[in-house]
Amino acid sequence: MFDPSILFSSVLNGLTTGAVYALIALGLTLIYGVLHIINFAHGACLMLALYAVYFLKERLGIDPYLALPVVVPGMFALGYGLQRIVINRAGHGKDENILLATLGIAIVMENLALIFFKSDTRNIDTAYSLSTVAIGPAMIAVPKLVAFAGALVVSSLLFWIMGRTDLGRAIRAVAKEKEGAKLMGIDVDHVYAMSFGIGLACLGAAACFLLPAYYVNPQVGGGFVLVAFTIVVLGGMGSFVGALVGGLLVGVVESLGGLYLGESLGQIGIFAIFIGVVLFRPEGMFGARA
């Protein structure tokens, strides 16, 4: 067995990664809860956001954390446009069609990135990239701590938007009862596009917090997409609290799995959880049994 201090630092590391996972999953679960579609392009959109953060830093020298006010609205606009122009028209009343449309979008984004940015893995250098702080016996990288805190702040902001604002009320109304909301004068297509936009804005924030301690290449989204689905399914489709708890849990499981089983087999753990949950408890930890 391992020394308890290694275990402790592994759990802490898992929690910091998990918070970013949670942020990614929150966007996914919001889109699912409102539009009842699985956004297969979620990982590819995260990849685009990561490239945006990368180029802002490399070309214009903008610090990743200061890039938040640029990347977050940019991703929001991308999401709003994608939903309005592409996804909204692809449904024809069938969920599978939307899944296929988002799959098509993901393929296009990933391969355009491959063409324009090449397959090189890139990362950025910041003054704080390698600095660490001690928490008890563990050493945690500063960017990871910032990511943890930032992810929690953005999540709370999202909770506030959903719970306390008119937009949040409209989104919840549409999610619950689309026809009724329409009769009350809510512009459903607009609310759909807003939800999709907010979902991708979460990715923008996640990208800013992620890149100082992470890397980007055209395939980077693929890894995140199944992790995010796992979290969303684990937490119960459409559940916010579930996504938050599920994200932290998956982060810790991945970290411990990597510690005990090694890098690649640790990854299988995530897929095993995903397959297991979908098969045996598709309503998730916090979802009501259908």
Place this chain on the structure above:
Amino acid sequence: MSELAKQGGRQLALIALFAVLVACVPLATRSGTVLNFVMMALYATLLAQAWNILGGFGGQFSFGHALFFGTGAYIQAIAQLQGGINAWVALALAILGAALAGLFVGALSFRYGLKGSYFALVTLAFAEVFRILALSVPFTGGGVGLMVPLRESAANLQFGSRSGYLWLVLGFVVAALLLSWWLRRSRFGAYLQAVRDNEDAARAVGVNPFRIKLAAIGLSGAFMGAAGAFYVQVFQYIDPGIAYGASTSVEALVAAIVGGMGTLWGPVLGAVVLHVLADLTRNLFGELPGINMVIYGVVLVLIVIFLPRGIAGLGLSARRLWKGGRHG
């Protein structure tokens, strides 16, 4: 003769005509480029046909069909390399193994009533698990992959020219055409399409959806496995990325959807159209990695938005329009 029987006979004649015409291509030309193009188009057709059995006729959208492709490919390679088994016997084993993989995934996911997006994601996750396993276990050669040594002879399933491979894959394509033809006319096919259109209604009239879907995924897996084995024989190499990577899954489903799901000729149309498009872009832009996939993605989105029934569906509406005009 009833209208249905007459139509069925006409379709059979069409399949026979297709088989004879394509089989004659190597007799008409010795050009390697042409033969290679036809062979690769047939290979893409086979992928689309395999996906179409489960996705088109059964309505179960798999995002991880590479799972069966890769399993067939690895069995084909490993049986020859480690087992010293004859390539033709290995081919049979590969088809059988891929069908079993299909039954395994199907038994798990259909037993628990997975459908729609959940089924799509679980098949994707299975393919990923297999990819990681293939990277980690010793007998697949890990990331280095497996090389099948060159021993040209028909008994070894290695042909000196493209013609042999063309005839081999044509055989599979025709078999899949006949299976699709049978699916459109048989009791089993009717059950399968009933389950696709309304599972509860099908169950209410006494169809067992679990068994029907299981049979469909087994058949689908078998053809995918044949494609995997064919790949290994032609290119004599396989690695985890080629075997279980997403691009084979995508190629199979895009071609079937573009051509027209649940139709006889849709996968053929879709695969040929995509292949021609890919060739054209290669001539326009040169060898850019990923450009094919960009085209596939764009075509997929456009088809889902504007032609959800695929190219074959377009032909159907045009014929109906023409007939309507004539009667009216």
